[in-house]
Amino acid sequence: MSEALVAQQHQIVELCSRYAVAVDARDFAAVARCFTSDGSLETALPHRIMHGREGIERVLAAQTSSSLSPQHLVTNHIYTVDGDSCTGTSSFVMFRWPRSPAAVTGAVAHGGSYFDELERTVDGWRIKRRRIEILWGPAHFTAPTTE
Numbered sequence: 001m002s003e004a005l006v007a008q009q010h011q012i013v014e015l016c017s018r019y020a021v022a023v024d025a026r027d028f029a030a031v032a033r034c035f036t037s038d039g040s041l042e043t044a045l046p047h048r049i050m051h052g053r054e055g056i057e058r059v060l061a062a063q064t065s066s067s068l069s070p071q072h073l074v075t076n077h078i079y080t081v082d083g084d085s086c087t088g089t090s091s092f093v094m095f096r097w098p099r100s101p102a103a104v105t106g107a108v109a110h111g112g113s114y115f116d117e118l119e120r121t122v123d124g125w126r127i128k129r130r131r132i133e134i135l136w137g138p139a140h141f142t143a144p145t146t147e
Contacts, residue, residue: 005081008081008086008125009077009079009081011124011125012077012079012081012086012088012118012125013077015034015118015124015125015126015127016074016077016090016114017074018030018034019031019034019074019127019130020072020073020074020092021072022034023060023070023072024070024071024072026064028056028057028060028061028064029057031056031057031060032053032054032056032057032060033053034126034127035053035056035126035127035128035130036119036121036126036127036128037052037053038051038052038128039051039052039053039056039126039127039128039129039130040052040056040128040129040130041056041060041127041130041132042129042130042131042132043132044112044132044133044134045110045134046063048063068096068097068098069096069097069098070094070095070096071094071095071096072092072093072094073092073093073094073095074090074091074092074114075090075091075092076089076090076091077089077090078090079116079118083120084119084120085117085118085119085120085128086116086117086118086119086120086125087116087117087118088116088118089113089114089115089116090113090114090116091111091112091113091114092111092112092113092114093109093110093111094109094110094111094112095107095108095109096108096109096110108137108138109137109138110134110136110137110138111134111135111136111137112132112133112134112135112136112137113132113133113135114130114131114132115130115131115132115133116128116129116130116131117129117130
């Protein structure tokens, strides 16, 4: 593998990590900056599709509970670069638990995959489209329709 390809793979993994850290910090402006200006995010819990940085930031801020502390662990990055575009997937486990110490009864976990289309911009790699698929967890949910 060439040094240039290794560097690109590193940048892509770093983008995936930045996204997870921003989600966990509830920094939705930083989450939105992980996307292209016209990017889209499709979530599974609840099933929703958000468009554009402003839409992603606004909807995540409105739909996300402030009473739960989250932590995402992201791994198994498989991405294929083709010029200034890239497609791939990574796996995640997300733990959530109540912020109030009196309410702590244990963490709730979900696991799944991110299906991504990325684009190289003047600011580096950004997410053009991310579809989240939940593969396991305790909650009942409606999985996104596959295209």
